Amino acid sequence: MLRKIRLTLAVLFFTFITLLFLDFTGTLHSWFGWMAKIQFLPAVLALNVGVILLLVVLTLVFGRVYCSVICPLGVFQDVVSWINGRRKKKKYRFIYSPAKNILRYGVLALFVIALIAGIGSFVALLAPYSSYGRIASNLFAPIYGWGNNALAYLAERADSYAFYETSVWLKSLPTFIVAALTFIIISVLAWRNGRTYCNTVCPVGTVLGFLSRFSLLRVTIDKEKCNACGLCSRKCKAACIDGKNHTVDYSRCVACMDCIDTCRHGAISFGLRRKKETVAKQPVNAGQIDDARRSFLTATAIVATAATVKAQEKKVDGGLAVIEDKKIPERATPIVPPGAWSARDFARHCTACQLCVSVCPNEVLRPSTDLMKLMQPEMSYERGYCRPECTKCGDVCPAGAIRPITVAEKSATQIGHAVWVKENCVPLTDGVECGNCARHCPTGAIQMVPSDPSDAESPKIPVVNTERCIGCGACENLCPARPFSAIYVEGHEVHRAV
DSSP: OHHHHHHHHHHHHHHHHHHHHHOSSOOTHHHHTHHHHTSHHHHHHTTOHHHHHHHHHHHHHHOSHIIIIIOHHHHHHHHHHHHHHHHHTOSOOOOOOOOOHHHHHHHHHHHHHHHHHTOHHHHHHHOHHHHHHHHIIIIIHHHHHHHHHHHHHHHHHTTOOSSOOOOOOOSOHHHHHHHHHHHHHHHHHHHHHSSHHHHHTOHHHHHHHHHHTTOSEEEEEOTTTOOOOOHHHHHOTTOOEETTTTEEOTTTOOOOOHHHHHOSSSOEEEEEOOTTOOOOOOOOOTTOOSGGGOOOOOOOOOOOOOOOOOOSOOOEETTTEEOOOOOOOOOSSOBOOTTSOBHHHHHHHOOOOOHHHHHOTTSOEEEOOOGGGTTOEEEOOSSOOOOTTOOHHHHHOSSSSSOOOOHHHHHTEEEEEEEEOGGGOHHHHTOOOOOHHHHHOTTOOEEEEESSTTOTTSOEEEEEOTTTOOOOOHHHHHOOOSSSOSEEEEEEEEEEEO
């Protein structure tokens, strides 16, 4: 019964967290967005004391159920391992192995140092929730989008509008490669040895593993009933049960309850810990002091190449000429979303989970290619602009990197300012009237004035009032100049109210 309850909860969490990254309509976030906000590292970065205390108490009472129920990357490893077990029809394929404490605590130390130093790219690589988020948004979401577009195509032929087509595009090649490599490495480890990544590399697993040593409820082995058959050890995907010595390494046990379901003698139970019970001791070799002096056979990184698929047909002007795609301007300061307060604050809190990128309806957010902020989202306006009435990124961010703001607050927050590029402006290059930037500016920060002050009939060019401009990018996105816009937005390190 305990195993069935755990499996049911794990499937529900895994399914809905995955759908948060796939749902381009944004409807699921109002119901299940809290599942992202109770992830351990995002809660720590958001200083969400209530969630942190809840997860700590949960671990001190039940052990590492967070890893086997709430964490999507942990459940993903279980899914991969289960598929392999079903394929081979071999239920008992694991083996007990000692804890690799040098690797576990070494990675945790590097993780904490990177977190304090603000090296967001390293933190993002190791954070379990963020790693799964990148896998879902870069690998699963395109498949989901193509499936939706296929249904939309069929529905259109049947005069139905139950589905509508959405664009599928590669937001960042480096992030896609990182997501693909993460998927391959974790899948290979889970396919071969179950929870290897979870119990050797994951920093959240190491922290919760330390707390779970003191859990009130835990898996226990009755030495009187146990005949040392070893089935529990060969069923344990965490490789933490030493069936011959009747011991369990509680720092690695994720309370999956598989061992209880496997034991044929009723020797394993989940209940209150015994007063004299001690943490499982591992055998040591000569010259070793404790468990932390054992080595670990690391997995070899697998190099993968991914083909880029063009998701949309070329846009044409009146069906006669191909409209050239816009190119990203070179910005001295990257643009971060309203609600981030400042670029520095945003970089220190963001875990690069890509949830905001997935839900952005205007296709403005995309992962950064800057090494120090690799995979953290930044704004660019080639495909759309940041509409003043949209606040979805702040509503879904679980780490507090983008704080929730109202529409009124967003409309008064300056994240950058527009800069006019004379060499690209259509009235001067083609001799035709334009004014697109001024017409679509939501704050009226752009005015059209004669290019020659002494000649009122001269071509009109835009003038930007930087005090009123909020940096939404409407002017940059809607400028007809190609491949570079005649007006673009320069970001601000610190946001301010206008």
